[in-house]
Amino acid sequence: MSRLDRDTRLLWSLSASAVLASGLLLLIVLFLAAESWPALSRVGIQAFFFGKGWHPTEGAFDLTPMLVASLATSTLAMAVAVPFGVASALFQRFYAPVLFGQIYLWIIVLLAGTPSVVLGLWGLTTIVPLILWLAPPGTSLIAGSLILSLMIMPTVALTTDAALAALPQSHWAGAAALGLSREATIINVILPSARASIFAGSILALARALGETMVVLMVSGNVVQVPTSLFDPVRTLTANIALEMAYATGDHRSSLFVSGLALAGLVLILAIAARRSGGHVVHA
Template structure:
């Protein structure tokens, strides 16, 4: 006869730990809720009165023009290109380390974890001192959409690689044995069996990395050029919403300040949608 373990039957230390964890969870929810409430209170009147104006192309706060469309596009363009560059590299490298070079896996993953912990401003500094001058030699001015995407891709690769490695590691051994029984090569097994089964978990993790790229501030501020315009090529300067907030919040007043709160609310909404998409994909992977 099985005995059900209840919270009251746990040792005192375990009950205290459970209480602390619950309080931390509640505190995190309250902080997030407070941020959303402040953004809503600040931005909602502006969105009601000037909501249609944010989809215009002219950002001139001094003249009462708050068009954010070029910056919304800049945020999406930089993040999407970064994801397209980083995701294949991360997936292929994780698969190669796990199935083709297992002896190198531990030291390489240790280095990748170190890369994941490097502050974003360090990546931005490297991009400003090395990447931007290098691009400038080919197509001036160097600070551009491409520079921002390359720096973000470098930031995304470590976490996307770790997510892919974890998704592949959670696959039951029977899939690999079934592939071996069918005489599939390791490449064929990876392409036809392992990656398709791990795809929901991998894609869910990559979606979260897209959210991180979309919300990055310092790195893109340092290398993207910060010009409010529709980019006509990957070598054109752009400004993202996050960079715009960081550059202008210090001196913004009145409607200008409220417009920056509205752009922050927009970023929160997009991040929330990406998070829900990630949960959905992870649910598919465990289903």
């Protein structure tokens, strides 16, 4: 019967699309691995972590400074973004007068939607000169962290906000019946109940910070070194790829794919951790 044929055809095209969509991941992993293989097989995986500096044209592929820089900028950004994000959500839900809260939410959403290249531009022309005034050269670990925190703060805020919205109103009624103040309710009831979601949102934000390229490329100085102070310029894994991809060839190019693979692996572990933590995650 023709109608059955139509259903069968539909099912086939749906399945084909799904295979294509989920096969894409396999294809990406395959290509990253294939492109990484020359460098990995020639110098060995340990050379990427315990080598003699990053001199890719001379066959020295030590990624440690970049790895440290990535972790340092992202962790610092987290340390700033999480308190601000949680405070923003609390404000929006429990403190702000109605109109004010709406405007504030709108600001958060706008910040969340601002392209990272625009934040990078702003950081480079506004924040970096300020830091230069404090301690040269201005483009530094701290500049990267601050702009990154501005970028990921909305993620934490929106995730926390969604978690707060999902809490039953009875929490407030129960706390009020016990004569608890608003702050006491937040500290003892609200935040503990939303803990899992806040954690998941923070991990997601950390993953975004680690994977971000443009902001760190534009404001953190791009010098390959293990930083010793907040005002040292650093180069992250992502910035390294963006900077050298343009001219890299041979093993050098291949080593960039290795760092890409490492980066993807790092971010994936975080993404899975966020999922496992069981919180409700908003894709902001």
